[in-house]
Amino acid sequence: MAELDRQSIETALDERLGELRRTRAALRRESDGGLSGELSHLSNHPGDEGTETHERELEVTTELFLAEEERRIDEARQALAEGRYGRCVNCGTEIPPARLAAVPEAVRCLDCQRHFEGLHNQHHSVDSGI
Template sequence: MNAPRHTGMAAMEDVLLAERESVLADIREHLHSAGEPGKLALLNHLEAVGDWVEADLLNDTDIALLSHELVRLRDIDAALARIKAGTYGICVDCGEEIPAARLNALPTAVSCVKCQQAYEKQHGLSHGVSL
């Protein structure tokens, strides 16, 4: 396994920590009742819209947003753990260095572009059109 040669590791850690705080703020905003930071609750959309179907849709949307934010938080925490372990910037698949441009674009990346493309192709996540 090659050690990453990125010189901006402290700067990347700062970026990840700032992103983590932003995600936590988003989660708090979705989870806490307005004006009551000590009370955990999703918004009661039925009171706001007066329609069960619309309120249910809004609740589902809130849950999907929270789920997405929790995945982002998990990815950020994993990247911070890799920084502490000295494995940040190393592709988990091939062991090669992940290019700085990729890490700047996606600080939580765990694989190089080549391995990510291979994964997407193997799992049918390619954006190409096929019949």
Template sequence: MTRNDLIRSLVNKLQRRAAEIQEMVRTEFAELQHVSDHTVGDAGDRGIESHASELTSRMAESESRELADIEEALERLRDGTFGDCEDCGKSIPMNRLQVVPHARRCVRCQKASENSQLMAV
């Protein structure tokens, strides 16, 4: 299979994942709205509902970030930079793109980026 064939396969994978995430986020926000509309009971019940709402909100936030990453990957595909590391400019290996199709960096540059973020904290 050629690199172009693999990229087409990855695009389909990205588009399917984006649709899945959009549906999950819609469902999670609907659940949050339902919980906030129907909060009754004692302090323990409200505490459990609050905790569940917080977890659902965090999941939705994470999924929204993944969706943004996917949309950026599709934009890179349109502008011809998909599969190129945004830091060093080299081609991201296909095995990495198969695992993380929305990858913006090669493994070496990703590790360097994560290390610099850790140092900043």
């Protein structure tokens, strides 16, 4: 296995985590104050209702995505601390350095990640009765 620069990976993960937390904090501030003041006057236009609902749904989706991303970065940092970083948590295969460079929080090889995401989707399908 190629020597990984642990320090720079840690820095990259920390930067991503910091960025993520700032985005989430900004998102929360926006949704808290979004309906007060001038914006509530604007939303009195009948035509704006649909847009507003859509924006709120988008916010929830973004929030979920960011929360998942934060969880993955935490997982990668833990793997790094325990010396497991760079290997797939599922099958133990070495994760290609190119993948780690592009996705520093990757803890699974591409195959296992696809499988993992597939399992998640299946759970959702079970919930909806399929």
